Amino acid sequence: xxxxxxxxxxxxxxxxxxxxxxxxxxxxxxxxxxxxxxxxxxxxxxxxxxxxxxxxxxxxxxxxxxxxxxxxxxxxxxxxxxxxxxxxxxxxxxxxxxxxxxxxxxxxxxxxxx
Numbered sequence: 001x002x003x004x005x006x007x008x009x010x011x012x013x014x015x016x017x018x019x020x021x022x023x024x025x026x027x028x029x030x031x032x033x034x035x036x037x038x039x040x041x042x043x044x045x046x047x048x049x050x051x052x053x054x055x056x057x058x059x060x061x062x063x064x065x066x067x068x069x070x071x072x073x074x075x076x077x078x079x080x081x082x083x084x085x086x087x088x089x090x091x092x093x094x095x096x097x098x099x100x101x102x103x104x105x106x107x108x109x110x111x112x113x114x
Contacts, residue, residue: 030069033062034078037070042086043098053102 028036040058044051062069069075086094 027064027066028062028069030066030072030074031078033065033069034075034080035082036061037075038079038082038086039101042083042094043101046091046094046098050098050102 037058040054040061044054089097
């Protein structure tokens with residue numbers, strides 16, 4: 001597999017795996033919140049034009065997380081794991097992956113999420 005394709009696939013796969021859990025569960029796990037935060041914050045830093053979309057996705061995907069989620073050890077572990085992996089991505093690859101993620105995000109994600 002082309003190394004340039006691994007990261008967009010990784011980001012897409014991570015979110016694809018997390019979305020059903022986040023959409024169906026009453027509250028996402030602290031690890032999942034950390035992982036999603038890391039991906040979306042990475043994309044917002046990589047291309048500031050994506051920040052507003054990333055913030056909306058963050059709110060929809062983690063909005064019903066437990067109040068202490070972001071202060072937990074599990075959150076930090078998930079966030080650090082994903083952040084460390086994404087820190088190794090080249091800027092062009094990161095831009096492509098984050099742009100593709102932004103295009104895939106449904107504009108009405110919140111409509112079916114309670």
